[in-house]
Amino acid sequence: MNAHPSAALIAVGDELLSGAQADTNSAWLARELAQHGVAVETIEVAGDDEPLIAAAVQRALERSELVLVGGGLGPTLDDVTRHGIARALARELDESAEALAEVSAWFDRRGVVMSDTNRRQALFPRDAHILRNRAGTAPAFLVEHEGRVVVALPGPPRELSAVWREELLPWLEAHGWTRTPLAERRFYLFGIPESLFAERVGAWMARDADPRMGCTVRDGTLTAALRARDASRDSLAALERRADEFRARFAHETYSESEWELEHVLAAELLARGITISAAESCTGGLAQELLTRVPGISRVFRQGYVTYADEAKQDLLGVPGELLRAHGAVSREVAEAMARGAARASGSALAFAITGVAGPEGGSASKPVGLVWLATVLDGVVQSSERRLPAVERDSIRRVAARTALFLCWKRVRDASAARD
């Protein structure tokens, strides 16, 4: 076995090859594995086809010690992962009386009669180790095979994560398949374009640099990852030096070293300082509040918010003066600021933000093109506002970046205010 075991992921489903669904399970599994020192070397998608699944499993076994197959364990006849794995390993499929009892108990608990097609969920390759699935009906399993391990996991994300957490990870730990991961430092930056970032990091991103640096951009956030080349003391020291240099160079743009989700970073500040928040959204239609309320416990600082899509709604709910709307239009500094003030006033919150913009595809003009967004924040009565001109390519991406920009600006204000106090 290598110092760090390698894993291959196979996502099963015609819906992935047809594009009806994206493979999000593999990314989730890769993150979990990395945290336990297992490096994912390949990710592959296979259709709902026994020979294709078998071939993918065999290919994966040539390269990796752990092969995790996700999906295709359901009750319907197009679910053939168990058959594909059995074929790849040249084993029979046996019905497990114990698993059958589990499956039917699951239905009993819900007062539903088990259908016959669910019986196939109790089939396993011979000598498989069954992994219980408390979140659904399909039991998962693993097979030890010539010093390697092939695992079958359910496709529904919540079942996959439950089986991973409760069954597979404990088994991997108990059987010596996990490691302390290679040292890594991550930085999450908001609002810096990738080409400017490349210019400012220069040779830090060279292919032979130690630590190695990678970066990726999504929804306004640039994620920079520094990875130690190995576990040596020199490599770890180089990583820490580079991380310190990075912090100094990008102090202005970095909002976290552990958390991509801006809503969690902002919520942590708000909850720690007891700062209440409200929101007034126009073009983002509730997205920024939706992000914020993903955070458990946010009710301690967030009580209410407004989706004011129409001009009249901005007047009625937020008290934006009609003359302001007529003089400057709904997408303007003046209206953004009035919306934020109105949300703070109506909700009684210390902090409020407002978003108003042209999300498109219609509604743009020469002076106010699609992608123009005005943002305002009010903290303890002091208003700030700024404009963004986002690439006018996609309504959804304009909305996502606009909502996250508002969260970033709120975070900056809270941080700046507390820095000024200290």
Next chain:
Amino acid sequence: MNAHPSAALIAVGDELLSGAQADTNSAWLARELAQHGVAVETIEVAGDDEPLIAAAVQRALERSELVLVGGGLGPTLDDVTRHGIARALARELDESAEALAEVSAWFDRRGVVMSDTNRRQALFPRDAHILRNRAGTAPAFLVEHEGRVVVALPGPPRELSAVWREELLPWLEAHGWTRTPLAERRFYLFGIPESLFAERVGAWMARDADPRMGCTVRDGTLTAALRARDASRDSLAALERRADEFRARFAHETYSESEWELEHVLAAELLARGITISAAESCTGGLAQELLTRVPGISRVFRQGYVTYADEAKQDLLGVPGELLRAHGAVSREVAEAMARGAARASGSALAFAITGVAGPEGGSASKPVGLVWLATVLDGVVQSSERRLPAVERDSIRRVAARTALFLCWKRVRDASAARD
């Protein structure tokens, strides 16, 4: 060349193997290709590593006629897709003066100085055909090689889709790589569990059935796809017969045959009939309104909505009586109905919905467990309400299913009302 060309997709990026990001580009490309008669046979992920990318391209060329590589064309030094493809095809990389001029013109238009690292974006394998990228700086390219085609596409989704639409698809059509797709019928059903569905379709989903049927479940929607085995008249006739049978059997659950997104299905009804809508959301924090406002033009029927997270907000903004909250709690039929009535009254809309539930992970009790959601709709003053007990596995999934349930219930009400009128 086969009757239907086959494609292999390779998504490039360490961030995909580490799980920092899911590969959503491949699903998008697979859908586009399928619509033009090209079947995706494999999807693979490769890290930012020249030899690994080269090996993946070579493997893909053994199986497929079209190889589409997405990502790794950016300006940073870890972007090595062009090098990997050149290596796989044993070609030199040349700098294109024309492409360099395009890249620097892109920066000029934005009044930004082009950085030196952007020069590498003008490198291409010898004899490559350059695909212009009007949405970003990285030009894409394709290489014809021994009767097959290798394409490199940019990783950012909006650049990928722009290059596909404006450059690659027209090229594929002009060079005879597209086909009329195999006939398929899709059905989108809401709220039916997969095991019950399997029971009710029975042998329709057998592996050797013609048409072949597959199904997949996400966020409360079950997608059933019927696919003709071939382009023969018999196969097409069998597909139409089965589609008719399906419509009759699942008339109650099917909300669309063309559109997964419930917000578009609902919005089409609202816009066609001029029915105004408003919303009051508690546990979903604005998600249902965010979904609805994804639809361009929705401002004609949606003017405003409320995120009433706290009890006081339900009282202040929606006029929910305090005694109702005290007597029944915020998650109850009575409060859901009062919220919906309040939203309709305050906004003056014909239709309004309300969502109140326990999204967890905290806040559940024996009588009101995590996953309990109450939903209410008001249409022209008539209120309806219902309860859902969603699997208490994940806060986000409870919220997603709850928001989509509200959209489905609104759609049902509008449909039922118009059926009653007809």
